[in-house]
Amino acid sequence: MRGNAAMHDLVAPGTLGGVLELLAAEPGAWTPIAGGTELMVAFSAGRLAAPKLVSLWGIPDLRAIEVSAQSIVIGAAATFLDLRRHAVIAAEFPLLAKAASWIGSIANQGRATLGGNLVNGSPAADSSPALLAYDAKIELISARERRRVPYSEFHTGYKRNVLAADELLYAIHLPRRFARHMQYLRKVGTRRAMAIAKVALGATALLEKGAIREIRLGAASLAPFPTRLVQTEAALLGQAVTREAAQSARRALLGEVKPIDDIRSTAEYRSRVAVNLLDEFLLQLRPEGSRP
Amino acid sequence: MSTNAGATSNKRWPTIRFNVNGEARRVKVPPMKRLLDVLREDLHLTGTKEGCGEGECGSCSVRLNGELVNSCLIPVMQAEGADIQTVEGLALDGKLHPLQEAFLCHGGAQCGICTPGMLMAAAQLLELNQHPAMPEIREALAGNLCRCTGFIRIFESVAAAVDAQSAGPATKLTTEQTHDAR
Amino acid sequence: MDEIAAAIGIDPVELRHRNFLHVGDTNATEQLMREPVILDQLLDRALKESDYHARRAQFARENPASAVKRGMGIAAFYHGSGFTGSGEVYLNSLAGIDVTRAGKVRVLVSNTEFGQGTNTILTQIAAEALGIGYADVAMAAPDTDVVPNSGPTVASRTSMVIGRIIERACSQLLALLREHAGLGATFTPDEFFAACERYRAVRGEVVSLCRYEAPPGIFWDDQRYHGEAYGAYAWAVYVAQIAVDTVTYSAEVENFWAVQEVGRVIHPVLAAGQIEGGIAQGVGFALYEKVVWQDGRMANNQMTNYIMPTAEDVPPIHVVFEEIPFQFGGFGAKGLGELPHDGPAPAILNAIRDATGVAFNSIPLLPEDLYAGFAAAQPAEETVVR
Numbered sequence: 001m002r003g004n005a006a007m008h009d010l011v012a013p014g015t016l017g018g019v020l021e022l023l024a025a026e027p028g029a030w031t032p033i034a035g036g037t038e039l040m041v042a043f044s045a046g047r048l049a050a051p052k053l054v055s056l057w058g059i060p061d062l063r064a065i066e067v068s069a070q071s072i073v074i075g076a077a078a079t080f081l082d083l084r085r086h087a088v089i090a091a092e093f094p095l096l097a098k099a100a101s102w103i104g105s106i107a108n109q110g111r112a113t114l115g116g117n118l119v120n121g122s123p124a125a126d127s128s129p130a131l132l133a134y135d136a137k138i139e140l141i142s143a144r145e146r147r148r149v150p151y152s153e154f155h156t157g158y159k160r161n162v163l164a165a166d167e168l169l170y171a172i173h174l175p176r177r178f179a180r181h182m183q184y185l186r187k188v189g190t191r192r193a194m195a196i197a198k199v200a201l202g203a204t205a206l207l208e209k210g211a212i213r214e215i216r217l218g219a220a221s222l223a224p225f226p227t228r229l230v231q232t233e234a235a236l237l238g239q240a241v242t243r244e245a246a247q248s249a250r251r252a253l254l255g256e257v258k259p260i261d262d263i264r265s266t267a268e269y270r271s272r273v274a275v276n277l278l279d280e281f282l283l284q285l286r287p288e289g290s291r292p
Numbered sequence: 293m294s295t296n297a298g299a300t301s302n303k304r305w306p307t308i309r310f311n312v313n314g315e316a317r318r319v320k321v322p323p324m325k326r327l328l329d330v331l332r333e334d335l336h337l338t339g340t341k342e343g344c345g346e347g348e349c350g351s352c353s354v355r356l357n358g359e360l361v362n363s364c365l366i367p368v369m370q371a372e373g374a375d376i377q378t379v380e381g382l383a384l385d386g387k388l389h390p391l392q393e394a395f396l397c398h399g400g401a402q403c404g405i406c407t408p409g410m411l412m413a414a415a416q417l418l419e420l421n422q423h424p425a426m427p428e429i430r431e432a433l434a435g436n437l438c439r440c441t442g443f444i445r446i447f448e449s450v451a452a453a454v455d456a457q458s459a460g461p462a463t464k465l466t467t468e469q470t471h472d473a474r
Numbered sequence: 475m476d477e478i479a480a481a482i483g484i485d486p487v488e489l490r491h492r493n494f495l496h497v498g499d500t501n502a503t504e505q506l507m508r509e510p511v512i513l514d515q516l517l518d519r520a521l522k523e524s525d526y527h528a529r530r531a532q533f534a535r536e537n538p539a540s541a542v543k544r545g546m547g548i549a550a551f552y553h554g555s556g557f558t559g560s561g562e563v564y565l566n567s568l569a570g571i572d573v574t575r576a577g578k579v580r581v582l583v584s585n586t587e588f589g590q591g592t593n594t595i596l597t598q599i600a601a602e603a604l605g606i607g608y609a610d611v612a613m614a615a616p617d618t619d620v621v622p623n624s625g626p627t628v629a630s631r632t633s634m635v636i637g638r639i640i641e642r643a644c645s646q647l648l649a650l651l652r653e654h655a656g657l658g659a660t661f662t663p664d665e666f667f668a669a670c671e672r673y674r675a676v677r678g679e680v681v682s683l684c685r686y687e688a689p690p691g692i693f694w695d696d697q698r699y700h701g702e703a704y705g706a707y708a709w710a711v712y713v714a715q716i717a718v719d720t721v722t723y724s725a726e727v728e729n730f731w732a733v734q735e736v737g738r739v740i741h742p743v744l745a746a747g748q749i750e751g752g753i754a755q756g757v758g759f760a761l762y763e764k765v766v767w768q769d770g771r772m773a774n775n776q777m778t779n780y781i782m783p784t785a786e787d788v789p790p791i792h793v794v795f796e797e798i799p800f801q802f803g804g805f806g807a808k809g810l811g812e813l814p815h816d817g818p819a820p821a822i823l824n825a826i827r828d829a830t831g832v833a834f835n836s837i838p839l840l841p842e843d844l845y846a847g848f849a850a851a852q853p854a855e856e857t858v859v860r
Contacts, residue, residue: 105435
C-alpha cells in the first residue's frame with residue numbers, strides 16, 4: 001500500500017449545491033470522488049495525484065433515476081447495481097443492464113457509478129458501447145449553467161472530455177425509443193468475470209422492409225476513447241443485410257478502427273474480433289437461417 | 293511502505309462514526325484512510341484481509357449498509373453513519389454461521405486468506421437469494437479470488453449452507469450447473 | 475502423444491495403452507517398476523467417468539454447424555513422491571512425537587501447515603498409530619528450537635515420508651512402553667497415558683524420534699543420473715473438455731475429470747482439495763496466466779492484468795482416487811501435492827487439437843495465440859470460418 005492518507009484532503013459537502021460551490025470557487029483544484037473504484041486503486045498504488053478530493057457519495061440528487069414517457073434520466077452517481085435493479089432499464093435498455101452485470105464484481109458494482117465510468121474515460125469503459133448504441137445524452141452541471149452534449153461528443157481524446165474545470169457530470173439521458181430495435185452487446189475480455197474489455201461492441205438497429213433504417217454501433221477498445229463506428233454505420237444504413245453490404249461494412253470497420261497493441265492484447269486480434277462481432281450482429285439481423 | 297500510524301493522533305482529523313458488527317465505533321483518522329486499514333489497524337478487526345489493494349481479489353470484502361463492498365476502495369469518511377458487518381460479525385452468540393460450519397465440513401478453506409471475503413460474499417448472496425443455483429453462486433463469488441482450493445469446495449460449502457438453511461427438501465446443487473449462455 | 479498418434483494413424487487412447495509403463499518395465503532413468511502401475515485401469519476409468527467416447531462423437535457431429543467447437547483431450551502422467559534421487563537421504567529427516575504431562579501427544583515436525591492439511595493428517599496418523607483419540611494429539615509449533623529438522627514442506631513428501639517417520643516413531647514408543655512401563659498388548663487411551671507417566675518417572679521424558687529410512691533397493695547415481703529417481707510415484711490420467719469460441723478465439727475448460735492412484739488417501743476432503751486446487755492452477759497456466767516481460771520487468775504485475783481464473787472460469791472438477799497402499803509411506807500414503815499441476819495443460823492442448831484440428835505446443839495459450847495458430851493453419855479470409 002503506497003498511498004498516504006495524510007497527504008489528501010477529502011471533504012463531503014453532502015449536497016449538490018455545496019459541491020458545485022466548491023468547484024466554482026476553486027476550479028480544477030478539487031477532484032470529485034464517487035464510488036472510488038478508480039481513484040482508490042490509484043491511491044493504493046501511490047499514483048493518486050489529486051491532493052484535494054470532494055465526495056459525491058450519498059447525495060440523493062446525483063443518484064436518482066427518473067422515468068418519464070420520453071426518456072429515462074440516470075443520475076451520474078447511480079451505481080451499476082442500481083441500474084441492474086431498475087425495472088425500466090432491465091426491460092428497455094437491456095444492453096446497459098448487461099454491461100452493468102459484467103463491470104467488475106458484485107462488490108465493485110455496488111460502488112462503481114455510471115458517471116464515474118464515463119469521466120474516467122477508459123477506452124475500454126464497460127458502459128460506453130451501450131450508451132453509444134442508445135444515443136445517450138450527457139448532462140453537465142456547474143454553478144453557472146446546465147448543458148447537454150451527445151455522449152458521442154463527450155470524449156475528445158485519450159482520457160480527455162468536454163468537462164469544464166468547474167463542471168460535474170450530472171445525469172445521463174436515454175430516449176425510450178429502442179423497444180423495437182434489434183439490440184446486441186458483447187464484451188470480449190480476458191476471462192468470464194473481472195475482465196477489462198479487449199474489445200466490445202454494442203449495437204441497436206431498426207429494420208424496415210428488409211433494409212436497415214437506423215443503426216448505431218458503439219465500440220470499446222478500438223480507439224483512444226469509446227466511439228461510434230460512423231463509417232461502418234454509413235456502409236449499412238439503408239442497406240438490406242446482404243453479403244455485399246456485410247463485406248462493405250467489414251471493410252469500413254477495418255478502415256476506421258485504431259486498435260493498439262497493449263499489455264492486454266494486440267491490434268490484430270482486436271481488429272479481427274471486432275469484425276467477428278459485427279458479423280455476429282449482422283447474422284442476428286437477417287431472417288432465421290440465412291447468412292450474409 | 294508508508295503507514296499512517298503517526299498521523300492518526302493528529303487533532304485536525306475529523307471524527308468518523310459508524311457501526312461495526314452492531315457496535316458503535318468512532319475513529320479520528322485522515323478521511324482518506326482506507327476502510328480496510330481502519331478496520332484492521334484502528335479497530336483491530338484483522339479478519340478482513342488485504343490481497344491486492346485494487347478491488348480485484350475480494351479478500352477485503354465487508355458488508356456496508358447491506359451491500360457487499362471492497363473495503364480497500366472506500367475512504368473511511370464515506371463510511372460515516374454506516375452499518376458495517378465484517379467476518380467477525382457472522383457468528384451469533386458464539387454459534388457459527390451455517391456458512392462457517394459448511395466451510396469447515398467441506399474443505400472450503402485451505403490457507404484461509406480468501407475465506408473471510410468468501411464468507412461475506414456468500415453471506416450477501418444468501419441474504420438476497422435463499423435458493424441460488426450454481427451459476428448464481430459462481431457469479432456471487434466471481435469477485436473473490438482463491439489460489440488454493442480451485443473454488444470447487446467453496447461452491448460445495450455454499451451449496452451445503454443453502455441446503456442447511458432451506459426449509460423444504462434440498463435441491464442437490466452440483467458444480468455441473470455452470471456456464472449459462474452468454 | 476496425440477501428434478504421434480495422428481502421424482501414424484493410431485487412436486490416441488490405443489497409443490497410450492501400448493506405451494504405458496507396467497510392473498517390470500524400466501523408465502527413462504532405467505528405474506525398474508517394482509510397485510504396481512495401473513495406468514491402463516486409470517485410463518479406462520477416466521474414459522468411463524468422462525463419457526469420453528460419447529462426448530467426442532457428439533462434438534464431432536455438432537462442431538461443423540457450431541460457432542463453438544468442442545473437443546476432449548487426455549493426459550497420462552506420473553509424479554514422484556518426495557525428493558528426487560538422493561535428496562531424502564541427504565535431508566536425513568528426523569521427526570517424532572513426545573508426550574506432555576498434561577496428557578497430550580505432540581507431533582514434532584518442522585513441516586508447516588499452510589492450509590494443505592499437514593496438521594490434520596499427521597495428527598490422524600499419530601492417533602491411529604498409537605491407538606488413541608484424534609483429540610489427544612496436538613502439533614508442536616514448527617520451530618526448530620522445539621522440533622527436530624524433518625526437512626522442508628515441499629516435494630510432495632509430507633504424507634509419505636514424514637507420515638511414515640511419525641508412524642514408526644509411534645510404534646517405537648509403544649514398544650518402549652511395553653518393555654519398560656507395563657503397557658499391555660491392548661490398551662485404552664487412559665492406560666496409554668498412564669504408562670507414559672510411569673515411563674517419564676524413570677526416564678525423565680517421553681520422547682520418540684526416528685530418522686528417515688530409504689525403502690530397500692532404492693539407489694540413485696548422482697554422477698550418471700541413473701537409477702531410482704523416486705521411491706514411489708503417483709499415477710494419473712486427466713481428461714479435459716474444451717470449448718473454443720470461433721468468434722473470440724478463446725478456449726474454456728467446460729468440464730474436467732481427474733483420476734489418480736496416490737497410495738492410501740489419508741483424508742479424502744483434504745486430498746481432493748489439493749487435486750482441485752492444483753488443477754485450477756494448471757488451467758490458469760494453460761489458458762490465462764501469461765507473464766508479460768518488458769525490459770526485464772514483469773509488466774502485468776497487478777491482479778487486474780495478471781489473469782488467473784475466477785469462480786466463473788473454473789470448470790466442474792471430478793476427482794477420483796484409486797488407492798494402492800505403499801508399504802513405505804505413512805499408513806500407505808504416497809505424495810500428491812504436485813501431481814495435479816502436470817495434467818491440465820496437456821489434456822487441454824489435446825482437447826483443443828481435437829476440437830479444432832490445430833495443434834499447439836506452448837502455454838499459456840491466450841486467444842491471441844489461438845487466433846495466430848488458426849490463421850497460420852488456414853490462410854486469412856475476410857469472412858468468419860464457421
